Amino acid sequence: MNTVIWMVAAAAGLALVAGLGRARRRYVVVTVEGASMEPALADGDRVLVRRRRIHQVRRGDIVVLEPPLDPSGPYQPGPPAPDGRRWNIKRAAALPGDPLPAGVAGHDGLERVPAGTMVVFGDNPDSIDSRHRGLFPADHLLGVALRKLGGPAA
Template sequence: MNLISGGLLAGVAVAVVGVLLARRRYVVVTVDGVSMAPTLNDGDRILVRRRRLEQVSRGDVVVLEPTPDPTGRILPGPPGPDGRRWNIKRAVALPGDPVPPDVPVEGDVERVPAGALVVFGDNERSFDSRQRGFFHADRLLGVALRRLGGSSL
């Protein structure tokens, strides 16, 4: 093997490793629906960075799976290509924050519990924490960084 082909092979290996690492940190999600309109519209593609709950700030646009209702149903929306249903919403309350008044809770809960968050869509017709209650952090995919091919969020 000569020096040029060895260098090319090393360059390809580095590129492959870089792509694999990026795919572990970043995901492209296509918006399906109008719950985040006018911020995001049906068909917009957004770049999402995988994050844990402690890395989320109030006001971040997050992508997460909805928490099933007591019967085990997850609504609304069709599953994506990976078979999962992703919701795109805005984080409005994090663990320890006061529960917003229009979020249904059981009992005398005044603060968002550990491992949960409250999310609202920007569109008033959004299906979110106002109907579903808390969303669980173990269903969090990440935080939207920017719209692809368009303006920032």
């Protein structure tokens, strides 16, 4: 009888570990740094992010993505996150095939957002976003913010 209980407990433990591993691949907690998404998100807020691809994003979603590389530009990304990458949190303003919003840097003659790119704006007008950096590559997308978890971790 003890062997059966031990086997059931071991199976439950393995299932729990597998479930946690799967969740870690699908979800990430990101801490907001800066004021680019105020008033929706403030510096220090934590958000739950679900990993997504560009075809799963909708206009208006808050997205987490790496900024385009522009080593010569005036808008350099901040220090890297613990995973070594630099993340921006912005709102998806236009997706592939959408009309290109006015004011996107470096793309004056373009009428539509090209495949593989997206336009993102911060909610704060002082945000460094597509108005300064141009189109963001879709392959730099981490995911979509699902909900705010609260302020800084204790």
